[in-house]
Amino acid sequence: MTQPPPPPPNQPPNQPPQGGGFGPPPQGPPPQQPGYGYPQQPPSYGYPQTPPAQQPGYGYPQPPTVPAQPQPGGPGGGRKFNAQVAIIVAAVVAIALIIGGGVWYSGSSGKDDDKHNSADPGGDKDGKDGEGDKGGTGGSGENGGGGPAGPAEKPPADPxxxxxxxxxxxxxxxxxxxxVVSGSxxxxxxxxxxxxAEIVGYDRDKGSKLWTVKLEGPVCASSQWVTPxxxxxxxxxxAMPTxxxxxHGCTQVAVIDLDAGKKVWTKTGGEAARPISFNxxxxxxxxxxxxxxxxGVAFDLADGHVLWAPKTSDSCYDAGYGxxxxxxxxxxxxxxxxxxxxxxTVDPKSGKVLSEYKMAPGIEYAAVVSTDPLVIAADVGDSAGDGSGISDFFSxxxxxxxxxxxxxxxxxxxxAECDAITKLESCxxxxxxxxxxxxxxxxxxTPGESYGQSNEIVAFDLATGKQTGQRADSGKDYTITPLRMDGPNVLAYKRSYEKGGQVVSVDAASFKQTTLLENxxxxxxxDAENSMSPTFAELVYGQxxxxxxxxxxxxxxxPNEKEYLAIAFGAGG
Incomplete structure (x- = not known):
């Protein structure tokens, strides 16, 4: 896979370099884990390899699906008060940067009688444990899933x-x-x-500045989600790096009102003498x-007071959240x-652990691809071998x-690539x-062609782990990359060095492609468009x-190269 650009030097201390969120920086290999990861098979590029009765008609040959495994432990109890954490919070309150709120930690109890593979892949559909943030530009990564709030994307009369x-x-x-200038x-x-060291709001069509929010230092992490x-x-x-x-550490957390163009609040985690640098x-x-x-720590979105903080010990801590x-x-x-x-899976308001899955020992990093349905990516036994951070997905x-x-x-x-080391939610x-x-x-x-490269999007069933037999071909001289979901359909970006790029909608049932935008x-x-690789840049599409x-x-x-922070295209050209 293509390697990301060099990481910047201005990273929080004692942390891996903050990349663009698309593929982890170099790392020492974790111990090999026998029995995890599947044997490599030669690629078949989305075409039938076995009779339909045994294998859906498209995609790569399927290795054996690992059935659901019984997991020790089970849903945890509430996040109870811990004296050590209470002292830390008391110190934080004294700073007058973080106010109020109880401090809770997770404790696991009970049993998990997982014996089969028939649980609902969609999880809890009533939305009681986190419903309310379905808008936004993400869901499976900064340029991955989710999407801007609003009606479904409709093809224009002229794309x-x-x-x-x-x-x-x-x-x-x-x-x-x-x-680092991540966040869009x-x-x-x-x-x-x-x-x-700023967030700027631009007119969607003209690019004129509508507002600017000044910051004391550079942004080093951002959530792709936008609230309703x-x-x-x-x-x-x-502060600015020198x-x-x-x-100076990534110690400041802020909520930005994108309509008003202002900071709602800014808080600091940890003690006054030793604030936490967040990943x-x-x-x-x-x-x-x-x-x-x-x-980790959880703040109330409205006013920034601390809702809860999981117990941190020498052996356990919350590395991050999806x-x-x-x-x-x-x-x-x-x-x-x-x-x-x-x-x-955690209740956002109380910190109570609603369910828990224990991954096999020895897996060092995991990325949250999606929280509903819950999909996790990991490089098991460092078997991916390409810096992508992914060898397996866990449904x-x-x-x-x-x-x-x-x-x-x-x-x-x-x-696919994930930065499971530093950002957890960037795939x-x-x-x-x-x-x-x-x-x-x-x-x-490209099959049947003497030259040219192409690829496909293939689909897996999250209940069985098998390919569905569907594929969306990029076409000659294009590569196709999923951006996000649009209802049941997939929005994808098609890149070409010969032509302008395209945004297409892939029908979930037929996998027919409808062109929404052609640059x-x-x-x-x-040249400007191709400088924004979908692997390393942030791509946002809406209306x-x-x-x-x-x-x-x-x-x-x-000195003669024109560099751009952002470029925008609109239908109706």
Whole structure:
């Protein structure tokens, strides 16, 4: 797979480099785990390999599906008061940056009688444990699933688009060469994008600045989710990096009102003398959750007071959270040589653990692909071998914590990537819909052609782990990447070096593609578009508009190269 751009130097201390969220930075291999991960098979690029009676007609040959395994333990109890954590919160209150709120931790109890594979893959459909944040630009990653709130995407009379505007890349200071600028959101009123130590709201069509929210330091983490009333969540540094101090830690958490163009509140986690540097932030059910190697904390979305904080010990901590329809915690226990990851569906308001799935010991990192249905990605035994962070997907029932199925996704065959090390909720090349996981395959020679590369999107059933037999072909000289779900359908971006890119809607039943947007082919416009790789850039589509933006600002370009922070296309050209 294509490797991401170099990580910036201005990262919080004692943390891996904050990349664009699309594929983990280099890491030492964890211990090999015999028995996990599936044997690699030669790619078949979405075409039939076995008779239909044995294998659905398209996609790669299927390795044996791992059935649901009985899991020790079960749903946890409430997050009870802990004296040590209470002292920390008392200190935090003294700072007057975080106020009120009880502190709770998770405790597991009970039994899980998982004996079969028949649990509902959709999880809890009544929405009582996190309903309310179904808008937004994400769901399976920063350029992955979910979508802007509003009606379903409709094909225009003419999908030919025009370039609406371009935002020049901001200059970086001489003290640092690269700065993180991750975070982009779309509402019915504004396209908002992180710059260097600021969030800017742009007119959706003209690109004129509607508002600017100034920050003390660069954004280092952001949630792709936008609440129904158009609020987004970020974490940022309290000061600008310098050559002497390249990072001040990602200690500030803020809620941004995208309609009003202002900060609703800013809070700091941890003690005054030692604030927590957060790796990720997300939002679900009126709660802002932030995780780190030093533990997690949950704030009330409305006013920022602490709702709960899970117990942190020498052996266990909440590394991060996935948000949106439900709140899911990735809780790490044990040392590097004996890691235990617990995937917990959590009540956003109380912190109570509603269900828990214990992953096999030794898996070091896991990414939250989707919280409802609950899908987790992991590189089991470091078997992916390509830096994608994915060897397998785990489909889990939210209600019981039962494993429904495990899906093998060898890195040599599939193009999905996750940054499970630092951001947990940043995956690309995939989307998750009701009962289905959609993954892009790697590029390959176009069948029947003497030259040219192409790929497909294939679908897996989240209850059985088997391919459904459906595929969406990119076509010659295109590559196709899922962006997000649009109701039951998949929105995908088609990239080409020969033509302008396209946004298509893939029908969930027939897999017929409908073109929603087709970008112009002018050389300068095409070059700008191709500088925004769907693997590393942020792509947001809604109501006939496509916004593409960078996650780094740097001085690495040549003196005559035009660099852009964001570009926008709109139908009706």
């Amino acid at each position: 030919a688009s025009k370039l609406l505007f371009q935002v020049p890349a901001p200059p970086v200071t001489k003290d640092v060469s690269t700065v 959101w779309l509402t019915d009123k504004v396209y908002a994008k992180s710059g260097i 009333d158009h609020k987004a969540v970020i974490a940022y540094q309290p 050559k002497a101090e390249p990072s 990720n932030v997300t939002v679900s059910g009126g709660t802002v959750a932030a995780g780190s190697t030093e533990g 948000g949106g329809p439900k709140l899911v915690a990735v809780r790490k226990c044990g040392g590097y040589d004996a890691r235990q990851l617990n995937i917990q 889990i029932d939210n209600k019981t914590g039962r494993l429904l199925t495990r899906i093998s996704a060898p890195g040599k065959q599939y193009a 690309s090349g995939l989307a998750v819909g009701p009962g289905r996981l959609y993954i892009a395959t790697e590029e390959h020679d 112009p082919t002018g050389e300068a416009v095409k 006939g508009h496509l916004y593409m933006s960078q996650v780094f600002a740097s001085d690495l370009g040549g």
